[in-house]
Amino acid sequence: xxxxxxxxxxxxxxxxxxxxxxxxxxLDSGIAHFxxxxxxxxxxxxxxxxxxxxxxxxxxxxxxPLFVSESTDRWFTVLRQYFDSTPSAAVGEIGIDKxxxxxxxxxxxxxEVFKKQLELAKELKRPASVHCVRAFxxxxxxxxxxxxxxxxxxxxxxxxxxEMVPELARLGAYFSFSGFLMSMKLQKAKKMLKAVPCDRIxxxxxxxxxxxxxxLNDLFLVEGDPSLSPRLQxxxxxxxxxxxxxxxxxxxxxxxxxxxxxxxxxxxxxxxxYVASLLEMSxxxxxxxxxxxxxxxxxxxxxxxxxx
Ligand SMILES: [Zn+2]
Numbered sequence: 001x002x003x004x005x006x007x008x009x010x011x012x013x014x015x016x017x018x019x020x021x022x023x024x025x026x027l028d029s030g031i032a033h034f035x036x037x038x039x040x041x042x043x044x045x046x047x048x049x050x051x052x053x054x055x056x057x058x059x060x061x062x063x064x065p066l067f068v069s070e071s072t073d074r075w076f077t078v079l080r081q082y083f084d085s086t087p088s089a090a091v092g093e094i095g096i097d098k099x100x101x102x103x104x105x106x107x108x109x110x111x112e113v114f115k116k117q118l119e120l121a122k123e124l125k126r127p128a129s130v131h132c133v134r135a136f137x138x139x140x141x142x143x144x145x146x147x148x149x150x151x152x153x154x155x156x157x158x159x160x161x162x163e164m165v166p167e168l169a170r171l172g173a174y175f176s177f178s179g180f181l182m183s184m185k186l187q188k189a190k191k192m193l194k195a196v197p198c199d200r201i202x203x204x205x206x207x208x209x210x211x212x213x214x215x216l217n218d219l220f221l222v223e224g225d226p227s228l229s230p231r232l233q234x235x236x237x238x239x240x241x242x243x244x245x246x247x248x249x250x251x252x253x254x255x256x257x258x259x260x261x262x263x264x265x266x267x268x269x270x271x272x273x274y275v276a277s278l279l280e281m282s283x284x285x286x287x288x289x290x291x292x293x294x295x296x297x298x299x300x301x302x303x304x305x306x307x308x
Contacts, residue, residue: 001287003272004294005034005265006176007092007129007156007204010057011046014224015208015262022207022222023054026265032291033305034265035060035204035298037093037129040067041075044082051088058298058305060092060129062117065110066101076116083124087302091121092129093156096142099133111142118146118153127152127174127297136160140167147171152297157206159184162195169200174297176202177275179212179267190278202297203271203290208262212270220264 005026010019023034037060038047044061051059061082063071072078083089094117096102096110121128130153132139143153149172158175160168165175175196181189208224276286299306 001030001284002291003031003203003268003287004291004298005031005205005207005268006154006174006202006290006294006297007037007178008034008207008265009039009093009209010034010036010207010265011038011043011050012208012224013043015222016046018222018224019050020054022265023056026268027056029266029269031265031268032056033058033294033298035090035092035129035294038062039064039093040070041072041078042070044078048082048086048089051086055304058303059086059089061086061089062092062094062129063113064093065095065097065114065131066105068105068109068113071113079117079120083120083126088304089302090126090129090298090300091117091124092154093131094118094128095131095133096135096138097131097133098135098138102133102135107138111138115142115146118142118149121151121153122146122149125151126300127154129154129156129176131156132160136164140164143168143171143173149173151300154202154297156204157181157210158192160192162188162192165192165195169197174200174202174293176204177271178204178206179210179263179271180206181271182213182274186278193275193278198289199293201275201286201290202294203268203275203286205263205265205268205271207265207267211261211263212267212274214270216261219270220266221261222264223260224262225260 035058038044047059051057154174154176156176157178157180276283
């Protein structure tokens with residue numbers, strides 16, 4: 001059984017020094033590829049470096065909505081240079097955020113930066129990994145205006161409604177599920193999952209964040225260094241944790257989780273088990289479907305993973 005972690009952040013400074021070990025142990029347990037998403041100009045070099053030393057890493061470059069204010073005036077030129085020098089790269093993490101932290105950042109600027117990067121993804125014929133918190137109406141507007149996206153748009157850690165799925169899918173969306181799904185009300189999650197076309201399902205960990213809401217003894221956890229997070233310095237909190245006022249989310253993460261314990265990409269197997277049970281599908285079948293979806297999506301000109 002092979003798996004593809006469609007969205008994670010192994011370049012995160014809290015776990016960066018452990019990344020080679022995390023990748024090795026994940027490869028041993030059947031995770032063949034990792035789409036590693038940059039957040040801002042400050043970490044693109046780490047993502048690039050990681051993809052050069054680990055063929056299993058698909059590099060993704062982008063400005064995350066909560067980091068737009070940290071961009072230099074030259075961000076777009078620098079971003080283009082990264083794509084020029086890294087033909088295997090996809091776009092991400094980009095998006096819009098109206099959660100409690102996103103509200104502190106000018107929404108018009110977020111939309112402008114997001115659109116520019118979506119247009120770049122289209123021009124380069126690459127998929128883009130998208131973060132959307134409490135802004136699905138705006139997301140649809142932007143995607144209608146800029147799309148459709150034949151190369152695919154990955155709605156990462158999707159927690160939107162079932163009703164929005166068909167229109168998003170029509171525009172080229174893939175729906176990627178992480179441990180955050182365990183925080184969504186069960187019936188709502190089931191209904192939404194069943195609305196997603198089979199050829200648009202992906203699995204991810206968003207590691208080192210999004211620890212699945214399970215008994216800690218059942219998880220692979222990484223002891224990271226919380227003092228090394230640039231996100232914590234800037235935002236006072238982690239940008240990947242959903243706002244507690246997000247209606248669909250009951251609780252943010254695994255209960256009793258110590259702050260320094262972080263998510264391991266090998267926990268994608270826990271996500272697989274959970275999503276398969278909600279879809280009433282075997283784990284083998286879901287692994288196969290999600291893996292072939294990810295390979296199709298990340299196989300573009302310049303990509304190193306278009307095998308077979
Ligand atoms: Zn992310």
